Every structure is written in structure tokens, then in C-alpha cells.
Amino acid sequence: ESGGADWSLALWTLLSVLLPVLITAWCSFQRSRRQLRIRDIFRKSRHDWRYTDLFGQPSYCCVCGQHILRGAFCGCCGLRAGERCLGRADRRFPCKDTVSRTAQHHWVRGNVPLCSCCGVCGQQCGTQPKLCDYRCAWCQYTVHDECMRDCLRTEECTFGEFKNLIIPPSYLSTINQMRKEKRTSYEKVEPYCRKHWMPVIVLANTRSGNNMGETLLGEFKMLLNPVQVFDLSKIAPAKALQLCTLLPCNAVRVLVCGGDGTVGWVLDAIDEMKIKGQEQYIPQVAILPLGTGNDLSNTLGWGAGYAGEVPVEQILRNVMEADGVKLDRWKVQVTNKGYYNLRKPKVFTMNNYFSIGPDALMALNFHAHREKTPSLFSSRIINKAVYFFYGTKDCLVQECKDLNKKVELELDGERIELPNLEGIIVLNIGYWGGGCRLWEGMGDEPYPLARHDDGLLEVVGVHGSFHCAQIQVKLANPVRLGQAHTVRLILKSSKMPMQVDGEPWAQGPCTVTITHKTHALMLYHSGEQTDDDASSLSE
Numbered sequence: 001e002s003g004g005a006d007w008s009l010a011l012w013t014l015l016s017v018l019l020p021v022l023i024t025a026w027c028s029f030q031r032s033r034r035q036l037r038i039r040d041i042f043r044k045s046r047h048d049w050r051y052t053d054l055f056g057q058p059s060y061c062c063v064c065g066q067h068i069l070r071g072a073f074c075g076c077c078g079l080r081a082g083e084r085c086l087g088r089a090d091r092r093f094p095c096k097d098t099v100s101r102t103a104q105h106h107w108v109r110g111n112v113p114l115c116s117c118c119g120v121c122g123q124q125c126g127t128q129p130k131l132c133d134y135r136c137a138w139c140q141y142t143v144h145d146e147c148m149r150d151c152l153r154t155e156e157c158t159f160g161e162f163k164n165l166i167i168p169p170s171y172l173s174t175i176n177q178m179r180k181e182k183r184t185s186y187e188k189v190e191p192y193c194r195k196h197w198m199p200v201i202v203l204a205n206t207r208s209g210n211n212m213g214e215t216l217l218g219e220f221k222m223l224l225n226p227v228q229v230f231d232l233s234k235i236a237p238a239k240a241l242q243l244c245t246l247l248p249c250n251a252v253r254v255l256v257c258g259g260d261g262t263v264g265w266v267l268d269a270i271d272e273m274k275i276k277g278q279e280q281y282i283p284q285v286a287i288l289p290l291g292t293g294n295d296l297s298n299t300l301g302w303g304a305g306y307a308g309e310v311p312v313e314q315i316l317r318n319v320m321e322a323d324g325v326k327l328d329r330w331k332v333q334v335t336n337k338g339y340y341n342l343r344k345p346k347v348f349t350m351n352n353y354f355s356i357g358p359d360a361l362m363a364l365n366f367h368a369h370r371e372k373t374p375s376l377f378s379s380r381i382i383n384k385a386v387y388f389f390y391g392t393k394d395c396l397v398q399e400c401k402d403l404n405k406k407v408e409l410e411l412d413g414e415r416i417e418l419p420n421l422e423g424i425i426v427l428n429i430g431y432w433g434g435g436c437r438l439w440e441g442m443g444d445e446p447y448p449l450a451r452h453d454d455g456l457l458e459v460v461g462v463h464g465s466f467h468c469a470q471i472q473v474k475l476a477n478p479v480r481l482g483q484a485h486t487v488r489l490i491l492k493s494s495k496m497p498m499q500v501d502g503e504p505w506a507q508g509p510c511t512v513t514i515t516h517k518t519h520a521l522m523l524y525h526s527g528e529q530t531d532d533d534a535s536s537l538s539e
Helices: 002-044 086-092 150-154 169-180 213-223 237-246 260-275 295-299 312-321 338-342 358-372 380-397 465-472 531-538
Strands: 049-052 071-074 080-082 107-109 134-136 200-204 229-231 253-258 284-289 323-336 346-350 353-356 407-411 414-416 423-427 457-462 479-484 487-491 496-500 503-507 510-524
Touching: 002 049, 002 086, 080 086, 200 213, 200 237, 213 229, 213 253, 213 312, 237 260, 253 260, 253 312, 260 284, 260 295, 260 346, 260 510, 284 295, 284 312, 353 358, 353 487, 353 510, 358 423, 358 465, 358 496, 358 503, 407 479, 423 487, 457 465
Parallel strands: 200 229, 200 253, 253 284, 284 510
Antiparallel strands: 049 071, 071 080, 107 134, 323 346, 323 510, 353 423, 353 496, 407 414, 407 487, 423 457, 457 479, 487 510, 496 503
């Protein structure tokens, strides 16, 4: 009896261990099968399906009409479907055509925004807890079930509020046909000939700063033609900007969603268009700041950082209303000295600033840390905290002390006597270090405002990391060294950290020469400007 009891206990123990393992393995197997099936649907579909484990708002399946918690939604037309109905939804409902001979409404039933109103009767839409009411995926026009008429189903779409930003599918169809026939006279094609048409191209970097790029891609595709929205992690800006050659000359606007580095990448691609002889197609550039510092965005009135607080619709309105301005771009040439002089000089293009010293050291340490563990740097707050940590460390170590003994500075060919410094910063724009107006500083000293279009560089010095921190909280001023059209800096000895627009490196003895390169056509948003900015523009 004792032996039987022992066997029984061993059996139950084995079952209690194996059963959860088997259940977990079965669930994992089923989940893998489900994911493979969903991935296969996504791969073959014309919809831009995106899977979610939990919808952020009450949602109803377009096939069965049931309330769903998880499933997929199309980032282009807004269609939503439960997991089980996904295949049927994909076959039954087409996505909005990016290229088409007609320009009809594309009606999607259900999941209408709560704040919308019926275009026929004027009453509120989307209030009932079920699959009801319609929304056009192009013009965002909403209609009640009972107000939907046959004439609306075949009616030509006007493309709504953003018709001057949207590239109509009928336009692309006509242009494709003309290109096949080797005709390039697009001037008579509607809406090419329309006076106020200013099509926008959206370039989003999904890896920038706070990782909002993926969400923004879907929202812009919903409001615009998906062919004018590009993910820079999948396509280079030079290739995306070739769309400008099919659009009116000097009318295209580009919205760059990313940090200052992404903006520089796009401006480099625009310079390539000039080299190719496509200068008449050069677009004007607006910025949606998703990076860490965003100093160029701040200078041009687009703010210090975007975290979803402004609706995408308002962003597009801002792009339409923005004014054109010029931005100086500078050539930074770094020529090595001594044995290293045999190497080819490094050449950079500068939009924001060049620096040598503690802020470049912080950037260098930050980039080295991010290269090792990129997954940790997905938040703007975390990024700034890491910068703060390395700045505090340098206050104690002072790796860049006695810089004035190691470098010579020339402004427009004139040698400048340097005081005791740890860093030198050469500015093209008004903001530096994540929102600090470095050149003007604080107090009543009569210093002219820094401009980004006057062909002049502002050169300042700092005493160390602690001095940088004091400047950022307006407790101290930088050491102003002067303004110049050309800056020459000679590093005589040792190795020092340098950076151009946040891209740092460690540099040995060299000569750094900064000269004017070209202008970029930018868009200035006056709605975000400060009093200083307004004064700067009015001069």
C-alpha cells in the first residue's frame, strides 16, 4: 500500500509539472500559427495593416460588426477588423487607391471619430455603440447610415480641407500615362494648373528621439495620399524627393519628422538635386521635431520637441501657413597635421553649430553609450538625463581644460587672443544645447540677435561643463569671441572631442576651416515664435 501511494504521489507530481508546460507549449504553438497567418495576410494585402493587442478606443469589426479589443487596422484608410475576420476583411474591402483615373469618395463604414458631424443633416456622428456611419478616407467627410445616398457613393471627392496638400490619385494616373507617351508638359493637368496647390511630402524617421515616427506615418497616410508619405528607415530621402520632379516647380513643401540630424540628411539630399540640375524642383522644408535637442526646429519656430500634443491636422495647417526663409549652410573642412596629413581631409556640412570642448565630449560619450545599448535611448527624457550625467562627470574630471593653450582661433583671417577656456562653439542658428539662446545671453548688453540667413557665424567660448549648465539656466553668459564670415581653428597638440550638428568624434592635431557653402529653403512657423525671434525676422 505504501508503494502504491508513493507511485500515485509521483504520478500526480509529474502531472502537476508537465500539465502547465504542455498548456504553455500548446498556447505558444497556436500563437505562432496565428502570427504566421496574420503575417501572410499582411504580406499579400494592399492595405497597410497594423496589428494591435488592444485598440486605444472603442472599435468594431468591419465584417461581423462585433466590438473588438484586439485585431488590425489599416494605416491608410482606417479599416478595422478582428483577428478572426481579418482575411475576409482584406478580400472584401479595398484600400483607397493611390493611383486611379477617378477621384471618387472612398467610404469606410464604422469607427467614425466622436467629434465628427454628418455632412448631410449636420448632427453628430459616431455616438452609437455599434458599427454604423461612414467616413471618406480622402476628405474625412462623415455621413449617417440613414443619410447615405447612392449619389454620395459615386460623387467626386473634393479632398476636403487639405486638398491643396494632397496629390490626387487621378493626377498620378494621368502623369504615368503621359510619361509612357514621353510627354512632360504637365502644366495643363489638374491640379498642376491650380494656383494654390502646394503638395506636401512627408519624410518620417521612425528611429528618432521618442519613437513617434511610426504613429505619425499612419496618421499622415490617413489624411494624405500614402504615396507622398515616406519612412526614412526604408527609403533614402534622395529617392523619395524624386517625387518633386512630377510636381509644380517651386511649389512643393517637405515636412521632415525627426531630429536635427534627419533634417541635415534631407538637406544633403536636396543639395544632390541641385547637382543633378533639378534646381527648379527644390522644395521648402518644414520640421516636426522628434529628436533630443531640436535646436534648428526651435530656431525656425516649430518648437523644441513634439510629443503628440498637437493634432496632425493642425500640423498640416501650420505647414500650409508657414513662410519661406533661407538657412545658411556651411562647409567644415578638417585637415590633419603631421603624419596624418596624408589622409584625405574630412568634410562636413553644418546647419547648426560646430564645437570643440566639453559639449562635444558629452555628445561623444552619449553616442558611444547609445551604440552599445540603442534600446535604452528611446525617450527624449532619458537622452537628456544621460547628457546631464556626462556633463556632471566632466565637471569633476575637466578633460578639456587649458584649451586656449592648445588651439589658435582666426576670424576672417584675424588672430583672436583667447582667455582661459575649455570649449569653443561656432553658431549658425539662434539656439544651442536644447533650447538656449547662446549668443544673446542674458542682461542688457547690446549684442545683435543671431540670424540664420546673414552669412555670419557667431563664435563663443565656455569655461567648462558647469559654465555650460549655468548658461542654459540663464545664470551666466558665454565668452563672446566675435562674428565672422570665415572661421579657422588650429588644434596644435593632443586629441580633443569635436562635433558638427551633434555628430561627434575625437580629433588629433588639425586645422578646421568653416566657410559658407549654400542656402537651404526652409519654412518658418510664426505661431511658435518668441519676441526675440520676431525682432530678428523684422530686421
